Amino acid sequence: MIGNSTLVGPDRSGNIPNNREDQITLALSFVIGAIVGLVVVAFILLTGRLAARMYPAGGAAARRVLVPVAGALVTGFLLVRFFPEARGSGIPQTKFALFLRDGYISLRTVLGKFLCCSASLASGIALGREGPSVQIGAGIASILARAFNLSPANVRNLVPVGCAAALAAAFNTPIAAVLFSLEEIMGDLHATVLGSVVISSATSWMVLHLFLGDEPLFHVPAYHLVNPSEFLVYAALGVVGGFGSVAFVKLLLVVRIWFRKLPRWTLWMQPAVGGLTVGLFGWFMPEVLGVGYDYVERVLGGDLVLRSVFILAVLKIVATAVCYSSGNAGGIFGPSLFIGAMLGGCVGGVAHLWFPSSTADAGAYALVGMGTAFAGIVRTPLTSVIMIFEMTRDYSIIVPLMISNLISFFVSSKLQPQPIYEALAHQEGVVLPSMGDREQLGKLQVRDLMQPISVEADTPVDNVIGNLGNDGPATLPVVSGGKLLGVVTRFDLSACTPGQFVRDAIPSDVPIVTVYGDQALSLALEKMGANGVDALPVVSRSDGREWLGTITLSQALRGFGLEHQ
Amino acid sequence: MIATYLSGSRLRATLAVAAVAAGFIALDHFLARTELAELKREARQEYRTGLELLAAGRARDAAPHLGRAHSLARDSREYQLAFAEALEGAGRSDMAERNIRQALERDSNDGEANLAMARLSARASKRDDANAFYHRAVYGTWRKDSAMERRAVRLELADFLAKQHLKEELLAEVLRLQPDAESDPIFAGRVASLLLAAGSPSRAISAYREILRFHPEDPSTWRGLAEAELQVGDFRRAQIAFSKVIRFAPNDSIAQHRLEFVATLSEMDPTPRRLSSDEKYRRSQALLAAVRERIAACAGVNPSPTDPNSSTGNAGRALLAARHKDFKNEDAEAILGEAENLWAAKPAGCPAQRDNDPVPVLMAKISNE
Numbered sequence: 001m002i003g004n005s006t007l008v009g010p011d012r013s014g015n016i017p018n019n020r021e022d023q024i025t026l027a028l029s030f031v032i033g034a035i036v037g038l039v040v041v042a043f044i045l046l047t048g049r050l051a052a053r054m055y056p057a058g059g060a061a062a063r064r065v066l067v068p069v070a071g072a073l074v075t076g077f078l079l080v081r082f083f084p085e086a087r088g089s090g091i092p093q094t095k096f097a098l099f100l101r102d103g104y105i106s107l108r109t110v111l112g113k114f115l116c117c118s119a120s121l122a123s124g125i126a127l128g129r130e131g132p133s134v135q136i137g138a139g140i141a142s143i144l145a146r147a148f149n150l151s152p153a154n155v156r157n158l159v160p161v162g163c164a165a166a167l168a169a170a171f172n173t174p175i176a177a178v179l180f181s182l183e184e185i186m187g188d189l190h191a192t193v194l195g196s197v198v199i200s201s202a203t204s205w206m207v208l209h210l211f212l213g214d215e216p217l218f219h220v221p222a223y224h225l226v227n228p229s230e231f232l233v234y235a236a237l238g239v240v241g242g243f244g245s246v247a248f249v250k251l252l253l254v255v256r257i258w259f260r261k262l263p264r265w266t267l268w269m270q271p272a273v274g275g276l277t278v279g280l281f282g283w284f285m286p287e288v289l290g291v292g293y294d295y296v297e298r299v300l301g302g303d304l305v306l307r308s309v310f311i312l313a314v315l316k317i318v319a320t321a322v323c324y325s326s327g328n329a330g331g332i333f334g335p336s337l338f339i340g341a342m343l344g345g346c347v348g349g350v351a352h353l354w355f356p357s358s359t360a361d362a363g364a365y366a367l368v369g370m371g372t373a374f375a376g377i378v379r380t381p382l383t384s385v386i387m388i389f390e391m392t393r394d395y396s397i398i399v400p401l402m403i404s405n406l407i408s409f410f411v412s413s414k415l416q417p418q419p420i421y422e423a424l425a426h427q428e429g430v431v432l433p434s435m436g437d438r439e440q441l442g443k444l445q446v447r448d449l450m451q452p453i454s455v456e457a458d459t460p461v462d463n464v465i466g467n468l469g470n471d472g473p474a475t476l477p478v479v480s481g482g483k484l485l486g487v488v489t490r491f492d493l494s495a496c497t498p499g500q501f502v503r504d505a506i507p508s509d510v511p512i513v514t515v516y517g518d519q520a521l522s523l524a525l526e527k528m529g530a531n532g533v534d535a536l537p538v539v540s541r542s543d544g545r546e547w548l549g550t551i552t553l554s555q556a557l558r559g560f561g562l563e564h565q
Numbered sequence: 566m567i568a569t570y571l572s573g574s575r576l577r578a579t580l581a582v583a584a585v586a587a588g589f590i591a592l593d594h595f596l597a598r599t600e601l602a603e604l605k606r607e608a609r610q611e612y613r614t615g616l617e618l619l620a621a622g623r624a625r626d627a628a629p630h631l632g633r634a635h636s637l638a639r640d641s642r643e644y645q646l647a648f649a650e651a652l653e654g655a656g657r658s659d660m661a662e663r664n665i666r667q668a669l670e671r672d673s674n675d676g677e678a679n680l681a682m683a684r685l686s687a688r689a690s691k692r693d694d695a696n697a698f699y700h701r702a703v704y705g706t707w708r709k710d711s712a713m714e715r716r717a718v719r720l721e722l723a724d725f726l727a728k729q730h731l732k733e734e735l736l737a738e739v740l741r742l743q744p745d746a747e748s749d750p751i752f753a754g755r756v757a758s759l760l761l762a763a764g765s766p767s768r769a770i771s772a773y774r775e776i777l778r779f780h781p782e783d784p785s786t787w788r789g790l791a792e793a794e795l796q797v798g799d800f801r802r803a804q805i806a807f808s809k810v811i812r813f814a815p816n817d818s819i820a821q822h823r824l825e826f827v828a829t830l831s832e833m834d835p836t837p838r839r840l841s842s843d844e845k846y847r848r849s850q851a852l853l854a855a856v857r858e859r860i861a862a863c864a865g866v867n868p869s870p871t872d873p874n875s876s877t878g879n880a881g882r883a884l885l886a887a888r889h890k891d892f893k894n895e896d897a898e899a900i901l902g903e904a905e906n907l908w909a910a911k912p913a914g915c916p917a918q919r920d921n922d923p924v925p926v927l928m929a930k931i932s933n934e
Contacts, residue, residue: 039598
């Protein structure tokens with residue numbers, strides 16, 4: 001069964017009618033795959049050809065500075081004025097839509113993302129096209145689902161379907177696209193939408209091949225393990241990749257905080273800082289501009305000298321961090337692969353210099369390095385392994401890739417516990433559901449049983465204290481204008497003097513324990529027990545002070561078929 | 566059911582989706598075609614630039630251009646092989662080999678790819694590999710003018726075999742080339758010289774004479790003929806041929822020296838039929854003395870002719886005995902026989918190679934007779 005719907009029972013004749021919406025959802029999976037594939041192909045071709053014209057190889061150095069700055073100014077203006085939802089890489093924004101807005105992504109956002117990212121990447125901004133493709137794909141899926149009047153549940157279900165289609169076409173990696181959608185977007189490898197995701201990924205991939213042929217993203221020589229001692233070098237690469245990933249993520253987050261503190265009127269100009277940074281780097285090393293897949297292929301072939309590779313790794317880390325943080329439209333997938341390839345090339349180059357007979361060419365390490373950085377930055381180790389394999393179609397290096405990925409993932413998790421997309425969401429003030437939360441999504445949720453129980457902050461204490469605990473809970477959320485100010489108990493209220501208001505009773509030294517609407521009822525019970533309360537305020541994930549309702553102990557128990565005595 | 570479902574807004578949505586899809590199909594088709602054309606153009610440009618640099622001997626500068634051409638047009642075997650050639654010239658044989666192997670993986674019978682691999686192997690002194698790849702190139706598939714290509718490859722293979730001194734295999738290849746030599750005098754000249762290198766001077770003589778029928782004043786052909794005659798031991802004809810060379814190329818100093826050498830050989834040769842017994846005997850003695858001198862020089866001693874343990878003991882006794890007897894043709898033959906035995910028993914590498922040394926040439930002639 002595709003989606004969350006259930007089968008209707010048999011009719012009198014014994015026939016079982018299929019759920020119509022499931023059928024539409026299934027059919028739409030093909031349509032989404034096809035449409036998203038077409039759009040992403042256009043996106044790839046436009047950005048590639050425009051970039052070749054905007055800063056051609058061998059062109060004037062000044063052009064490499066002016067074009068990114070001009071492009072960033074134009075896209076900055078467009079993003080602020082017309083397409084505010086199109087900022088960023090697209091992955092966090094897709095997850096916001098999926099978990100906070102029932103999968104709603106507007107047509108304006110999709111158009112804005114397409115236009116602004118095309119312009120941005122064509123100008124040489126050091127960001128990638130895959131993240132934006134994901135948001136575009138998710139948006140197309142959302143638009144189509146709503147156009148066919150599907151239920152909110154199925155609209156949500158089709159968002160990862162669009163994501164998978166986009167990534168399959170953008171990277172030419174249909175299997176990794178499915179895994180990424182489940183591992184990162186949904187956070188659940190056993191999601192019920194697996195079938196639809198596979199269908200859309202395959203369809204999109206076929207569309208890509210119809211227009212652009214069957215070449216892998218990168219052509220690499222057939223590398224193999226030269227000596228078992230190479231595992232030590234690959235392990236070292238995992239450590240280096242982990243540190244490199246952390247450096248990149250921390251730099252990006254720190255710089256982003258700095259940009260967010262700037263006055264709001266500078267918002268449209270901020271991307272130009274990223275453009276100027278990448279332009280100045282590009283003056284000396286044009287390889288930093290744009291996505292840089294040509295140079296990734298060269299380092300995979302062992303064709304770049306060690307010094308250049310090291311410099312490019314450092315420059316790209318800085319350029320991408322500044323470009324992203326300053327608000328340019330574009331993603332970090334492509335740059336992650338670039339950074340990883342360069343780091344791998346460095347480690348491999350040094351290893352091959354010292355131990356030429358026991359190690360493979362630097363290109364083999366660059367190949368593994370790509371996956372290593374991706375696993376460390378994006379924190380999707382399984383997707384990373386499959387993606388590198390699909391990109392290069394080289395299976396011989398897969399065991400070192402797995403080892404290196406795992407080490408990088410471990411190092412990165414220890415030094416930067418919060419994954420980048422989660423950290424970016426937190427900077428926006430959004431708390432996305434954790435893996436545990438997502439696993440509970442199918443079960444009874446808080447929002448199903450919450451009630452509008454609260455007390456206004458300006459209510460006199462005397463009016464409230466008498467009613468507390470009779471039929472309702474002994475704990476009450478205090479709200480004012482829909483905003484949660486705190487929680488009071490009978491004890492807090494009784495400590496007040498007559499004439500005081502409820503807001504005066506809120507204890508200042510007690511942290512406010514809340515739950516989200518999409519969390520499991522069992523979690524709410526756990527929190528009540530842990531904090532010794534019989535009610536919890538339910539707040540919005542996008543604004544922790546926005547009060548949505550109250551879940552009481554009695555309601556929660558009733559949800560499980562029990563009575564509270 | 567579908568008709569019921571697709572009504573109103575859903576119908577509009579379906580039509581809109583179809584229109585968007587059609588629009589993007591057209592757009593993608595146009596963009597893909599444009600991209601392909603631009604990439605091909607760029608690749609061709611890079612290829613031409615690379616070839617020019619390669620022709621100018623700047624392989625290191627050519628490699629990036631040809632590499633880019635190859636990456637822009639991966640399906641072009643031509644670009645890939647040119648890139649491999651540039652890589653090899655730039656000293657990156659590993660990468661060159663890798664690229665050629667990739668081309669061979671796509672089509673193991675491809676003549677051009679096999680030829681490239683043969684050349685690479687030859688330069689890397691991998692004789693057996695080179696030999697194998699040359700043969701695969703000869704019998705592989707060629708896209709245009711395959712007969713000419715195969716002939717050129719076979720000729721290159723023959724040159725390779727000649728350098729490796731693989732005479733039997735060389736002769737086999739050259740005999741296959743001979744039928745093509747009839748219509749092309751330059752090619753015929755090459756074939757004839759290869760026959761000579763293959764240790765078949767009589768065939769070479771026939772080939773050269775055939776060329777001279779139509780080009781009687783070609784000094785290079787006369788030169789080849791002269792060398793062939795020299796190899797078979799016909800010094801008189803060799804002399805005539807070298808004289809022709811000088812006649813048609815008066816400035817050819819090498820031919821002059823060779824003519825003088827052949828003259829020396831003629832004067833020392835004890836085997837001509839019309840030679841008098843006295844002259845034959847004298848020449849035999851002189852030749853024997855020369856042989857002894859060469860061998861002694863290798864041993865670093867000047868052995869006495871009476872030393873019974875020396876390798877020249879028997880010859881010395883024969884010489885002494887001859888002083889006390891009447892001169893006879895048979896004695897000359899005996900002396901020549903002794904000289905032949907001495908020469909056959911000489912240590913390997915003795916005497917050291919010397920240009921224009923008549924002794925080895927004469928002894929070779931005597932041994933063949």
